[in-house]
Amino acid sequence: MPDPHDPHTFDLARIGAGLPAAALIEELSHAEAAPFPRVVAEAPPGTGKTTVVPPMIAEHVAWFTEGSAGAELPRRIIVTQPRRMAARAAAGRLASLTGTRLGEVVGFTVRGASRTTAATRIEFVTTGVLLSRLLRDPELTGVAAVILDEVHERQLDTDLAFAMCRELADLREDLAVVIMSATLDARLWAARLGDGPQAPATLLSVAAETHPLEIRWAPAKERPLDARGVTWDFLDHLAATTVRAVEENATGDVLAFAPGAREVDEVASRVRRRVESGGRSGAGLGSDSAAIEVHTLTGRTSAKEQDAILRPIDPGSVGVGRNRRVIVSTSVAESALTIDGVRIVVDSGLSRGPRLDTRRRMSGLVTMRESKASGTQRSGRAARQGPGVVYRCMSESDWASLPEHTPPEIATSDLTSAVLALAVWGGDEDLLPEPLPAGPKRQAIDNLVALGAVEADHVTQTGRAIAAIPASVWSARGLLDGAALLDPARAAEAVAVIESDQRAPGADLSALLRHLRRSKDTRFAQDRRRFASIAREFASDGDGGDTGDDGGNGGGNGGIADRGELTRVSGTSLTPEDLGLVTALSYPLQIARLRSASDSEYLLASGTAASLPRDSSLQGSPWLAIAEVGLAGSRAIIRSAVSIDVDTAELAGAGLLHTVETATFESGRVRAVRRSRLGGIELTSTPIQAGPELARRAIAASVRERGAREVLRPSEEFESLRARLGLLRAIAGEPWPEVTWEHLSETLDQWCPDALDRIAKGSDPARVDLVSALRGLLPWPEAVRLDELVPTHIEVPSGSHVRLEYSDPDLIEQRAATGADDESRADDESAAASQRTEIPSPILAVKLQECFGWTDVPRICDGRVPVTMHLLSPARRPLAVTTDLASFWANAYAHVRAENRGRYPKHPWPEDPLNAPAAKGTKRSGR
Structure with missing residues (x-):
């Protein structure tokens, strides 16, 4: 029996006998590895890496540290497995190969169970156990190496453990870190574990003899999933395919994959019933149905049952002298476990994994289609120890449509x-x-x-x-x-x-x-x-x-x-x-x-x-x-x-209990309710009289939802003032106020609280004075120049005072935003010019005859904005639109005169409009 106090405890030749992963021992000896190395070990499934690498690293560390500082050196090797079952099985396998009892030289610790002593050199743990230790003892006192297995599964705990151990290795020179897997991007992981692509960790890899694998397609007639999960019909199909696999293959155990524990139990029950009734035809399974044992393998399978299923068997007895087995399993058997005797795999094509719904703040396990990587892992179970066959419960085209890889848990889980x-x-x-x-x-x-x-x-x-x-x-x-x-x-x-x-x-x-x-x-x-x-x-x-x-x-x-x-x-x-x-x-x-x-x-x-x-x-x-x-x-x-x-x-x-008072404004009335809630659950609801603040918020909310014009019904005077202020804001900016309805709706309780109070008390919004409230936003002393900068009327040559029509500020804001987009695609000067041209100028709609002798269009805003002239016929129909009167008289007027003098003979149409008197009325009226 090995002496646990001897630093060279493990007989690597015996442990690695017949295992392809034994080649890694020679690779490590030739690599320029430090006494406490960083290693990436890449080996296909079934090569024995989980058995060989831990004692190999233990011997490597012992060899390089022998004779230095003696017993004070850390000696324990921690090996992580993603699941409790795999940790127990790996520890039991290695202990048997060392000729020791489990818990002596080789032990394990999983949630709720531990078999270790102070002399234990190699301890298999779940990744969660390692994380707990890292948080409790960040230095991992007494640990010489951490080996993270099955990294390719990208479980969240494994990703966390990698990050922590990678950082700890920088702080502790006497800590080896090894990551290994059957299917990983080895060079990428070597760069992560080392100091980047230029100084990667030591990379060890081994090939393995591949056994032939036959693929048989067994699609179901029914869809495997509905709104409630896996359908009963598909479970019947999975069970029937499993029995078919037994019938069509004279030797070898069957490993059937179902997505979850419930489905495992259902399929196993259906298989047992079919076995007892003689299979599909009643003859295919032979007369002695007891020759077939049906087992289930899930995370809750007892340790005794797990050991019985995973116990190594004599390869020569496969199909001879013992009962054949059907093992229905979840993904626990997808990797990290070798079940002796399995030559046939039945793959449901379904998997179960964590999903986070951030919108509903809810996480849970979701059944979905497997990835090709997962399906390949499953099928590989059949060809680990010899030629095998896999029955895939899907069509070949279904397989082609599967995603290539299973997303890492870090991207799908509650964090x-x-x-x-x-x-x-x-x-x-x-x-x-x-x-x-x-x-x-x-x-x-x-x-x-x-x-x-x-x-x-x-x-x-x-x-x-x-x-x-x-x-x-x-x-x-x-x-x-x-x-x-x-x-x-x-x-x-x-x-x-x-x-x-x-x-x-x-x-x-x-x-x-x-x-x-x-x-x-x-x-x-x-x-x-x-x-x-x-x-x-x-x-x-x-x-x-x-x-x-x-x-x-x-x-x-x-x-x-x-x-x-x-x-x-x-x-x-x-x-x-x-x-x-x-x-x-x-x-x-x-x-x-x-x-x-x-x-x-x-x-x-x-x-x-x-x-x-x-x-x-x-x-x-x-x-x-x-x-x-x-x-x-x-x-x-x-x-x-x-x-x-x-x-x-x-x-x-x-902590979720709270009381809220809400109010709505409908049909000219404010209605308020007090509700007590437990989070999103309403416990009570009582009508109340709305206070001023609550009423104001209700009206403001109604304005935002239904629109200010529908709720407040503002007057023409209000809209005229708002439009004038909108142009000033667009041209001059501060201190002129923002008067888009979006902004005014958001700030109603700030600029018109008194008006809101009157509306809340039942006043007709159309009769409430909003104009005075809006004038309250005018800046001082600039307000005194309001009528000068943006006049309501312009005097034309006939003596008439014609009303200016200003554009809606919301339209101005929209066009200004377009100009801002242009600014990101052009230089500052040209973009600013573009933005100015996008601001619509006010319109002066006036009869053409009232403008005779006028050569320059009026300008407002201290001359910065030209007015757009809409020249109208005597019937007030548009004849021309221009911002250049001189050009209109010189070029377009003759054509307009020719078309309209016969239509409106009572009105003057002089040949020389620049020297003709402006006229309000007809020739006879003399006005």
């Missing part, structure tokens, strides 16, 4: 936990493989502020407590508050139920609690004890409430247990009411009330809607505390919840 971990770590976010998406990051920060986990630019005491609890940030906050309101034991049991990976029957968490108690589920018992210990620890440290925080669980609860009006609830065992309270404390934004005229549709405090499954015993419950919501297309499905009463809803959602 709340990740942002908190980075904040606690305090490191360089730029070291992540790709940046955090801006929108989800902002939402995550909002969530953390509401949780009381962060304030301004620092992590609060509560935030550090939440980050230290191995649960979701929501359940962690529920544990802290629940322990204070109930007690640590009951709060811990509630959180253990919420965090359980078992499906709640009919979405009912109370039913799941009863099931977990009856089944004596060991993992549930472990989680319950672990969470109780954590809750007691924080309670004794005084960290559970953090009264200085203003946040709350996703909605502003901020240490709800610290509020003076709340008292500890007495009791000895967890009741459904307690479970509802802790669930609501954990997810206050998911407190929900039944919608009227429905038994299954609920409105959440977040303002979004979700529905219960058809078979749920919770249907009709007035209030729910929801722990999990699934997204099925555009619909949100409640996956787990518990019934609560309104008092519990208001207690747990105290």
Whole structure:
């Protein structure tokens, strides 16, 4: 037996015997690797890299450090796996190859279970366990190397662990960092792990013998997904294809992939029924149906069952002397696990992954089509140990339309936990493989502020407590508050139920609690004890409430247990009411009330809607505390919840309770209502008398919605003044006021509060003096020149005072904006000229005869704006439009005279208009 105190513990020749990855040992010995190197190891699936690389790195570190500083050197090698099952299996496999018992030289630590000793050299952990250690001990004391496996899966925890370990390696010269995967862009990762493309990390790669793989297409007649998820018909097809695969292949075990645990159980049940009835024809499976064993493999499969499925078998016995197996699995078997004896894969073509809906502030697991990369990984399970066959439950054209790669979780997941971990770590976010998406990051920060986990630019005491609890940030906050309101034991049991990976029957968490108690589920018992210990620890440290925080669980609860009006609830065992309270404390934004005229549709405090499954015993419950919501297309499905009463809803959602007074202005009347709300849920609604401010806001809102002209019905005098001011604003800018309706509508309560008050009291808007209010915006002393700069009338040669028609300021603003766009495409001088020409000048519509002898058009605004002349016939019909009268008389007048003198013979049409007297009336009138 190897001596764990001997630095050279591992017999690499024995461990790597028959494994292609053993070639990596020779590669590392020839590479110019430092004693604590940075390495990227690339090896195809089934080559044994997870078995070979950890002891290889352990021996490399021991070799280079032997004889220096002795026992003080860090010695442990940490190896991450994305899933608990893979960590346990890899540790067991390596321990058996070293001839030691699991937990001695080689051990593992996963959530709720650990097999290690002080002498353990290699420890397999889930990535989440490593993150917790990094946050608790940022230096990773006693660790000589970290090996991140299956990096290609781009799980969020793996991306975070990479960034933290990459930064730690810069701070600790005695820390090796290795990343490895079956399918990754090795050179890109080598640059990330090293110091860029010019100084990459050491790159090791190994090829492997590829076995033939036959692809058979097995498309279903029915669509696999509908609005509620995977269809029953498709599950029948998947089961039938699995049985067909057994019948058509005389030897080899079958590995069938379904998207989730529910689908795994359904398909396994259907396969068993078909096996018992003799397959498709009744003869294809032979007379002894017991020769086929049907197993399920999911994250909640017991450790004993996992070991039985993953236990190595004698290759010579495949198909001979033992029962054939059908193993129906989720994606846990897609990578990192080798199941001996598998020669056939049945791929549903579906996968389940996290999705964040930022609009509805909701995240959940979504069933979708797999990527080609995922499908290739799955099919590769069949050809790991020999020739294989894969049945793909789709057509070849369906396969061609699949996306090439599965998007990384960083792009699709709720980032709340990740942002908190980075904040606690305090490191360089730029070291992540790709940046955090801006929108989800902002939402995550909002969530953390509401949780009381962060304030301004620092992590609060509560935030550090939440980050230290191995649960979701929501359940962690529920544990802290629940322990204070109930007690640590009951709060811990509630959180253990919420965090359980078992499906709640009919979405009912109370039913799941009863099931977990009856089944004596060991993992549930472990989680319950672990969470109780954590809750007691924080309670004794005084960290559970953090009264200085203003946040709350996703909605502003901020240490709800610290509020003076709340008292500890007495009791000895967890009741459904307690479970509802802790669930609501954990997810206050998911407190929900039944919608009227429905038994299954609920409105959440977040303002979004979700529905219960058809078979749920919770249907009709007035209030729910929801722990999990699934997204099925555009619909949100409640996956787990518990019934609560309104008092519990208001207690747990105290940070969401608020009262709002709203008013509307319709048919000349202001109607106001006071509403009490729990987030987006309306609790009460009472008509009230609107105060002045509320009434003003209602009228202003009506103006913005329906338009000022419809609501206020302004007079012509008002519109004339507004148009004149609009031209001055466009030409001279400040201090002349902005008078577009958009701006005036936004500032109604500032420039016409008295008018709004009169309208609110019932006065007809058309009779309210808005002109005086608008004049109140005029600047002083410039206001005295208003009529001089923008006159209302112009005197023409006949002596008439003709009204000027100014353009609507909204039109001027629109044209000015167009000019500003032009400015970005031209030099400043030409763009400014372009903008000036776009400002419409005022119009002077006057009879042509009244302008005889006039050669220059009038100009306003201190001569900066020429007036546009609309020359009219005696019948006031347009004859010409001009800004150059001299040119009109010289060039166009003769033609106009010829066309109109016969039509209007009573009016003067002199041959020489420049020397003719201007006339208001006819020749006879002499005016």
